[in-house]
Amino acid sequence: MEELLQELINKISEQIANRVIAYLKQQGSNQEEVLDVKGLAQFLKVPESWIYDKVRFGELPYHKVGHYTRFLKSEIMEWLKTGKLPQPKKIKKAI
Numbered sequence: 001m002e003e004l005l006q007e008l009i010n011k012i013s014e015q016i017a018n019r020v021i022a023y024l025k026q027q028g029s030n031q032e033e034v035l036d037v038k039g040l041a042q043f044l045k046v047p048e049s050w051i052y053d054k055v056r057f058g059e060l061p062y063h064k065v066g067h068y069t070r071f072l073k074s075e076i077m078e079w080l081k082t083g084k085l086p087q088p089k090k091i092k093k094a095i
Contacts, residue, residue, distance in 0.1 A: 013066025020065060033073035040071045061085050 024034050041048045054060035061075040079085065 010067070013068065017065040017068045017070070021070075035071045035073060035076070037069055040076065043073075043076070058085075
């Protein structure tokens with residue numbers, strides 16, 4: 001039962017991730033480009049294992065969509081220029 005539930009969660013997460021990526025791509029060239037691990041590895045001309053290592057050690061800006069790792073090209077470009085990770089956005093509390 002747990003395996004079936006986990007498989008269903010994984011399928012739903014994958015569908016959501018694919019729809020989010022498709023939506024972002026439809027927004028036009030002014031919108032943020034989203035890369036997966038393979039796409040980022042190709043963009044940086046490095047092995048995928050290098051990307052996974054950098055993510056694991058928190059040395060590369062990334063976002064999780066379900067259990068998928070995604071990268072915003074603008075954050076990667078900034079990271080390449082400065083070598084620094086972007087600052088987390090602060091959430092304002094409503095009082």
